[in-house]
Amino acid sequence: MGEVTPRFWEDIPLEQLDRAQWEALCDGCGKCCIHKLEDEDTGELLATNVACRLLDRREGRCKDYRNRRAYVPECVRLTMANVREIEWLPSTCAYRLRAAGEQLPDWHYLVCGDTEAVHRAGESTRGWTISEDDAGDFEFHVVDRKL
Secondary structure: OOOOOOOHHHHOOHHHOOHHHHHHOOOOOOHHHEEEEEOOOOOOEEEEEEEOOOEEOOOOEEOOHHHHHHHOOOOOOOOOOOOOOOOOOOOOOHHHHHHOOOOOOOOOHHHHOOOOHHHHOOOOOOOOOEEHHHHOOHHHHEOOOOO
């Protein structure tokens, strides 16, 4: 794997990132691990406050990233090939932003150097989610929160 160079996310096209650079784009918000429901009539995706059982809701990271698909077979592996096609990625997602040629937000740790900034900015799952193991019926957990 290559070395993560300063400001690589601005200088290197998404398709040319090496694995370390690709993984470094994740800001640890955890919003991609929130369950969404699809409205049967409109097709609209509705966010819930229900997090995947593997999400560390404090840190915004998967508890077993390497083996997650063994426990959660429907977990989507984000790749350069599918990043532009996944509509449910959060609007603040670094992968989504870079795929669209947009800049990372000021609170992204690659920009500001602080991994806690995403949480202070209110852009993470910290403090408002519950585990799917405790949720019951997800329909009762729809939130009016833009992801």
